[in-house]
Amino acid sequence: MNGNMHKTEMNQEQHTIISMFLDRAESSPQKVALRYKYLGIWRDITWAEYRQKVRHTCLGLVALGLEHGDRAAVIGENRPEWLYADLGTVAAGGVTVGIYTTSAAQQCEYVTVHSSSKFFIAEDEEQLDKVLFFRDRAPDLKKIVVIDPKGLKRFSDPMVITFEELLEIGRSLDEKEPTRFDDLVRATRPDELALIIYTSGTTGPPKGAMLSHSNIVWTSWSIGEAIPMFPDDEMVSFLPLSHIAERMFTVFLPLRFGYTVNFVESPDTVTDNFREISPTVIFAVPRIWEKYYSSVRIRVANATWFKRVAYAFAERVGLEYANRKFSAQSISLWLRLLRAVAQLAVFYKLRERLGFERVRMAVSGAAPISPDVLRYFHSIGVPMREVYGQTEGSGPTCIHQGGVIELGNVGPPLPGVEVRIDEDGEILVKGGNIFMGYFRNPEATAETLTEGWLRSGDVGVIDERGFLRITDRKKDLIITAGGKNIAPQNIENQLKFSPYINDAIVIGDRLKFLSVLIVIDEENVVQYAQDNKIPFTTYETLTKAPEIVELIHREVQQVNKALSKVEKVKKFTIVPKKLYEEDGEVTPTMKVKRKYINEIYADLIKAMYKS
Template sequence: MREDTIPTLFLSRVQKYSDRVALRKKEYGIWKDILWKEYGENVKYVSLGLIALGLKKGERVTLIGENRPEWLYADLGIMAAGGITSAIYTTNSPEQCEYIIEHSEARFHIAEDEEQLDKVLRVRTNLPKLEKTIVIDMEGLKHFNDPMVMSFEDLIKLGRDLEEKYPDLFETRLNEAKPEDTALLIYTSGTTGPPKGAMLSHANIVWTTGAINDALPLYDTDEVLSFLPLSHIAERMFSVFLAIRYGYTVNFIENTDTVTQNMVEVSPTVFFAVPRIWEKYSSTITIRMSESTLLKKLVYHLSLKIGGKITDLKLTRGNAPFLWRIIYLVARFSAFRKLKERLGFDRVRLAISAAAPISPDVLQYYHSIGIPLREIYGQTEDCGPTSVHLGDDIKIGTVGQAVPGVQIKIAEDGEILVKGPNVFQGYFKNPEATHETLIDGWLHSGDVGELDEKGYLRITDRKKDLIITAGGKNIAPQNIENQLKFSPYINDAIVIGDGRKYLTALIMIDEDNVVKYAQDNRIPFTTYSDLSKNTEIKRLITTEVEKVNKTMASVETIKKFTIFDRRLDQEGGELTPTMKVKRKYINEMYKEIIESMY
């Protein structure tokens, strides 16, 4: 059987794993299993339902919703019908949804619920090509009547009816897809202008799922937790494409507020998260341990030192001496075993951070407590992975080596260039941007980095984010920001200083830990704004900044900082859906605050 397109690979797995658990979701407090054969049936009927509505090969279908089985049915059903999925972040505004639906020329749109439907209804007069919106969850829409709107259930019924008339149509249409056909249209976050639609082919995705296993072995016995936006290529890879390739089980969170609880319940073997999640877990552990008994604190800190020593020995020698390994096993059992169980990390064998840079200190910390965290570096335009730490060969401070089959080189100006079967087809309806990004087959990443003699890649910063001070010194803000974010009291930091005499920073406090600190020290406050402006909290953050300054060269030290008096979020426009700071937007929005520090 063919396995050279996403739908043919999926059909092959459905046949291979028919009665095994593919997906799991929680309903009314109980985890419900969805078998591969059920998964396959639902994808088939969504596909046939779209064909019945008139979807033609190569047409784009937009999709918006939180992580749930129906999202996957829709995604794969679109591709099986010969269509191209263009997913939209649930946090997008009506105007942002309008841009993607209009730009992609979608005739069909799939929305999760009433909230997401409302966004389209508000801008429908600007979308003359949009013919039908299909709603997955019709709660609150029982008496809603609009010829443009239909339920997901009715779409499935359309598919069943079409199968009765044409029983071979699904496999016929599915097999018409060619590896070089576009499978996905992924719109970038648009931090520097309107989002661009990156076109990824079936061949791009299928090749990547095979190549990644050479670096990160995945098995059909693995379990993952799906909670990051499926609109992002990284989560899509782990929850959809790699799961199809290797047959493991995907568990969906109940909602964004239950991630930590669901993590403990599922206890996944593979856990993928963005740096902000890993930073949050480490700061939570640090604060919890600070509240423990004296004996527990002593055991934890001693075990952490032993873990750090073992990590250093492994990184420098390749392995630790036998005696050290025995001491570490005792430390893991006495201090870290229960800790990992309480967090849901007790079965994790692959821990992965991606979608943004992570501090080497955070990586070192997790290795010390027995969680082998590694980075994957890449971008949408190369299906997610460019480089990764291969096997157990983890070199902290780098993002590993090129994924087998991918080439990496450094341009004269330091930019990282990538070539391989995973590199995208270009930007939809944007030849200028395509020609700027793809030159002679090389993807210009926009990142600056270095390759060592063994091919390990170190990321310096985003090319456009590098700071050149008034004194002409080149500074990579990312390194300083990562050091600041390692503090349990700092959630985010933006270093400022381009064209300036010295560096300053905008800091967002870690609300949970700072609130706890304020309560423990009887510091009065009523709101987040009160907390951020409090003199004692400013003194706390000053201490944390000074700790980082001691590790930096004089020109890299933070001379002044301001604490944000409000939370940064996606709705406010400061963060991307993967929780990366929109630096340019913040520089413009907080211009007066920045100027007050100079």
């Protein structure tokens, strides 16, 4: 599908990430840009303060030896200093390299050494320990900066300084050379490299996707035409900033729209912080939305009889309303009235308890979401839309736009983005969002970029309106022994809609029938076991309890009712442990590493096909 280049209020070709940041700070100096919680109190940071911190971070790095084009690695949870480090680096003409906080020391070493990072900015003692483990094997590494020095009072190392010391160095240089910062900003060109985003490595070692200033500026303005946001919007930042999707919503889109970003206190306080902030815009991965849905289901099951009946009535009305809206059917006045009652009596209070009562736009991305989950949130009054894309496309390719949100597709391409389907069904993408290539990997770049078209690795179809429907990952498609092509993603999403199933991995390539490895939702299954007096001692004994196996069997059979004969799951096995990123089983965005799972659980898989 062809898309015309969109017009914007500014000449994008002349802008860099940092010039866009400075424009926003200049136009709204006293507006709150960032908010974080310290000692139980939410603290505000204005755009003027934000600008000053970025300026001094930039000059501090330059004073310590960061030169144009140098890389700086950043690892830490979501907090203002992450953004200062990110924008401070690119302001100096450098390149930011984000690392996931959950990465092991060896993984941090790979990214730092491969990117030849000169600086390593670590959040705390835990992350510092990782870089100290490998710094002798990182010849380009010159300086380590620690954001939170708690626990390091007696620690001394000539290579290590605190973030406060970095800012002080920057302040000193600013006083001596007041024009230095502006000179650095002017020296950076839009077509230069700004970020290296390392992919999660589902098919091998992580690859460093190179994104330019113009990639980010172009994409942020294209998103602005597809899903407008406003200066008075509020969002909560809690997903990894080393992932392009959260980086776009937390760092770059606020430069375009000027909305306020609120940082969670810790990964454990996300739900509490949501209730405190009550954001208007939410971005989350499917796993988060599925978790919210499951928690509501379990909470309702344990409620009083009256509340269960009221909720059942409201949910039935809400789903009927959502189904009619999604299928473009007429909605009667009677149904509208019933929905208003359901919203007032049940769903508003529910959304309030979740912190969703002010949400005007919810976005799910980074992985496919079950249509049932999407439908559910619409039924309770949360207007969720799905975005599709990849790191190599600066994040988004397609998104539901305006009021046209449909189940089973991801909407049309962003303005200015072209999407077409190759002969083998692969989705190809072209536009100002397409990356520069993989860092120090020309072979992978040549495989992924063909005459300006990005090979997505996904399979899909485009309808007559230009709306894209994703079938599956190209490499994940299953061909059964009978020659039937099956997309496992759809089956897995339906299984994960169960509150008792956290993950599902469908097996069946070159085999006679489909089977599935099930990872239970520990919290909900434990609750079920306690409610039904099912004895267990460990997670593994829980997965092997006959009553739990029967519970999952019922859930699988329920999904089988909606599947065709060749898609039906004939056998399943509950994996005796949870899947962990540290064990290499899932990515930081909680996507299952299918190839690795097939290898480590080969015995469980063989057992399902023995008879």
